[in-house]
Amino acid sequence: MAAVVDEGLTIPAPPSEPGTLETALRAGRAEGRKLLVPYVTGGLGEDWAEIVRAVADAGADAIEVGIPFSDPVMDGPVIQEASELALRAGATPVTVFDELRTIDAGVPIAVMTYYNLAFHMGLERFAESLAAAGVSAAILPDLPLEEVGPWATAADAAGVETVLLAAPTAPDDRLPVVCARARGFVYAVGLLGVTGERDALAASSLVIARRLKAVTDMPVLVGVGVSSPAQAVEVCAEADGVVIGSALMRRVLEGAGPVGAGAFIAEVRAALDDAFR
Amino acid sequence: MALAEPSSSGRFGEFGGRYVPETLVPACQELERAFRSAWGDPTFRSELDGLLADYAGRPSPLTECHRLSEELGVRVLLKREDLNHTGSHKINNVLGQALLAKRMGKTRLVAETGAGQHGVASATAAALMGMECMVYMGEVDMARQALNVFRMRLLGAEVVPAVSGSRTLKDAVNEAMRDWVATVETTHYCLGSVMGPHPYPWMVREFHTVIGVEARAQCEALLDGGVPDVVTACVGGGSNAIGIFSGFADTEAELVGVEPAGGAAVGRGVPGVVHGMKSYLMQDEFGQVQEAHSISAGLDYPGVGPEHSFLSSIGRARYEAVTDEQVVDAFQLLSRTEGIIPALEPAHALAWISRDRDLLAGRTVLLNMSGRGDKDVAQMMEILG
Numbered sequence: 001m002a003a004v005v006d007e008g009l010t011i012p013a014p015p016s017e018p019g020t021l022e023t024a025l026r027a028g029r030a031e032g033r034k035l036l037v038p039y040v041t042g043g044l045g046e047d048w049a050e051i052v053r054a055v056a057d058a059g060a061d062a063i064e065v066g067i068p069f070s071d072p073v074m075d076g077p078v079i080q081e082a083s084e085l086a087l088r089a090g091a092t093p094v095t096v097f098d099e100l101r102t103i104d105a106g107v108p109i110a111v112m113t114y115y116n117l118a119f120h121m122g123l124e125r126f127a128e129s130l131a132a133a134g135v136s137a138a139i140l141p142d143l144p145l146e147e148v149g150p151w152a153t154a155a156d157a158a159g160v161e162t163v164l165l166a167a168p169t170a171p172d173d174r175l176p177v178v179c180a181r182a183r184g185f186v187y188a189v190g191l192l193g194v195t196g197e198r199d200a201l202a203a204s205s206l207v208i209a210r211r212l213k214a215v216t217d218m219p220v221l222v223g224v225g226v227s228s229p230a231q232a233v234e235v236c237a238e239a240d241g242v243v244i245g246s247a248l249m250r251r252v253l254e255g256a257g258p259v260g261a262g263a264f265i266a267e268v269r270a271a272l273d274d275a276f277r
Numbered sequence: 278m279a280l281a282e283p284s285s286s287g288r289f290g291e292f293g294g295r296y297v298p299e300t301l302v303p304a305c306q307e308l309e310r311a312f313r314s315a316w317g318d319p320t321f322r323s324e325l326d327g328l329l330a331d332y333a334g335r336p337s338p339l340t341e342c343h344r345l346s347e348e349l350g351v352r353v354l355l356k357r358e359d360l361n362h363t364g365s366h367k368i369n370n371v372l373g374q375a376l377l378a379k380r381m382g383k384t385r386l387v388a389e390t391g392a393g394q395h396g397v398a399s400a401t402a403a404a405l406m407g408m409e410c411m412v413y414m415g416e417v418d419m420a421r422q423a424l425n426v427f428r429m430r431l432l433g434a435e436v437v438p439a440v441s442g443s444r445t446l447k448d449a450v451n452e453a454m455r456d457w458v459a460t461v462e463t464t465h466y467c468l469g470s471v472m473g474p475h476p477y478p479w480m481v482r483e484f485h486t487v488i489g490v491e492a493r494a495q496c497e498a499l500l501d502g503g504v505p506d507v508v509t510a511c512v513g514g515g516s517n518a519i520g521i522f523s524g525f526a527d528t529e530a531e532l533v534g535v536e537p538a539g540g541a542a543v544g545r546g547v548p549g550v551v552h553g554m555k556s557y558l559m560q561d562e563f564g565q566v567q568e569a570h571s572i573s574a575g576l577d578y579p580g581v582g583p584e585h586s587f588l589s590s591i592g593r594a595r596y597e598a599v600t601d602e603q604v605v606d607a608f609q610l611l612s613r614t615e616g617i618i619p620a621l622e623p624a625h626a627l628a629w630i631s632r633d634r635d636l637l638a639g640r641t642v643l644l645n646m647s648g649r650g651d652k653d654v655a656q657m658m659e660i661l662g
């Protein structure tokens with residue numbers, strides 16, 4: 001059933017069958033592995049597609065590819081810089097789609113971007129372009145539950161999974177509603193703040209993961225602030241997995257290239273496997 | 278029609294809404310509840326009215342411009358928001374929000390600012406109420422409005438440069454939102470215009486309706502019960518415009534917002550979503566938000582408040598754009614003919630009257646003089662040489 005938010009504004013019931021991303025993540029979890037999803041800014045440098053393949057080969061379960069936006073309000077300095085550089089190099093949703101179509105990463109891809117790029121292209125066209133580029137899912141951090149309806153309708157029709165974020169500030173009664181509409185995974189926001197590396201894992205990361213695990217069977221991945229292999233291990237005591245963005249992109253901005261990026265993700269992979277297998 | 282409350286999801290027609298990260302949804306909901314309760318509470322209202330009268334200096338006068346009117350052939354009335362404490366209309370909104378923040382138990386204000394007027398007003402209210410205040414300001418704007426940066430610091434606020442993107446107002450909004458995402462438990466985001474996520478466009482409008490209410494009564498007294506033919510104001514985010522429009526929306530008066538040619542969101546934009554709202558927005562073919570460029574830092578915003586998009590879409594208000602050159606002329610014209618040095622922002626509205634004087638001949642136009650020009654004098658000295 002669809003929930004009514006406002007006159008004419010509804011949240012459609014989610015598709016009943018899990019999509020590619022969710023299926024892969026559920027399977028990984030069933031095998032007893034902790035899930036690892038690195039974030040790579042699309043269109044940054046000549047070799048970003050190689051970086052995507054390198055982190056896939058290094059043991060990622062899925063990859064989040066950012067389509068750079070001019071005003072990334074959920075992002076801290078590292079991803080802001082990566083986005084600005086990519087935009088200056090001419091990245092657009094279309095150039096990112098075109099390259100994604102040719103990447104055979106061997107794991108599902110989720111696109112992370114801001115709502116206006118989808119809205120401007122037309123929600124249906126954007127969703128269909130994602131599907132045509134082989135993208136499984138979309139993450140739109142400035143699109144909260146109440147506003148997700150029109151996008152979710154288009155994404156569901158195109159077979160694109162809509163990952164929803166769950167924040168530490170959400171009251172208890174909000175979390176199950178977010179989880180019920182989320183597909184792919186539930187993105188647990190680890191802390192109050194924007195993306196970026198932190199010296200220590202925020203205590204709120206463990207709390208939000210625990211609160212979500214108590215109300216959903218969806219894979220729960222913690223992102224925002226998870227900065228090192230040790231922190232990934234720490235948060236996976238509660239979570240099903242992690243999203244690692246700024247820690248990887250800082251290395252990429254420093255010139256790590258596909259080899260360095262792959263090495264870092266392999267380190268996280270090994271730490272998770274050592275700790276949980 | 279009177280200006281109505283937005284729908285339950287914060288929409289004016291198709292515009293508005295609450296496009297914010299999940300982290301901020303509960304804060305927006307709490308703010309909406311708190312504002313609704315405060316706005317209906319006579320104690321809050323009388324406390325705010327007291328501050329507006331005894332601290333900000335309201336009511337602001339209505340000035341008839343005899344010499345200017347003669348020169349233009351248009352009867353021009355000015356609503357003198359430039360005479361408020363801190364020098365602009367911004368104080369109306371800020372006193373309301375600071376009082377509300379206090380009532381909500383928040384101890385810290387964050388604000389964005391373009392020209393620095395909203396930053397100065399926020400720093401002022403924070404000083405008055407004993408709150409911490411942090412103001413984000415584009416690096417480019419900090420240079421062209423150095424005087425206001427100094428004023429904010431003098432008032433005890435911390436001013437932080439926004440160094441990303443175009444380093445102007447839109448980037449300052451991004452930084453303020455990022456701060457709020459991290460500090461939402463103790464901090465109130467004191468947004469400076471009728472923009473952002475619900476309830477801001479509605480709440481900020483309500484705090485500025487005092488302009489329209491006063492102006493309506495003042496016009497009726499001056500015009501034998503009549504209203505002006507045209508009501509005009511400059512539009513950045515649109516708060517001073519909506520404030521004065523609110524007093525005349527239910528009359529026959531034409532409502533005209535004036536944007537800078539380099540930041541004409543209503544005039545040249547298409548619907549988009551940024552900073553928490555759906556509204557007209559200047560963007561490129563892929564939906565990347567474009568940078569606005571004009572002589573006035575306060576109007577260098579690529580978007581516009583959602584209610585203006587709505588008023589434009591239903592034809593109740595129309596929006597004109599003027600060039601920097603026309604604004605420089607209007608700035609000097611008012612100074613010379615009336616002894617009033619306007620801020621560059623409201624000089625846009627006068628520039629439109631002056632440009633279209635033939636079309637307006639013989640009519641009565643009420644202009645919201647949203648701020649005074651002290652902050653712009655250094656910049657104008659350079660331009661005029």
Ligand SMILES: Cc1ncc(COP(=O)(O)O)c(C=O)c1O
Binds near residue numbers: 365366392470514647
């Ligand atoms: C004097 C003055 N007028 C107008 C504005 C624009 O804001 P708004 O469109 O919200 O009235 C500013 C903003 O800095 C201002 O300082």
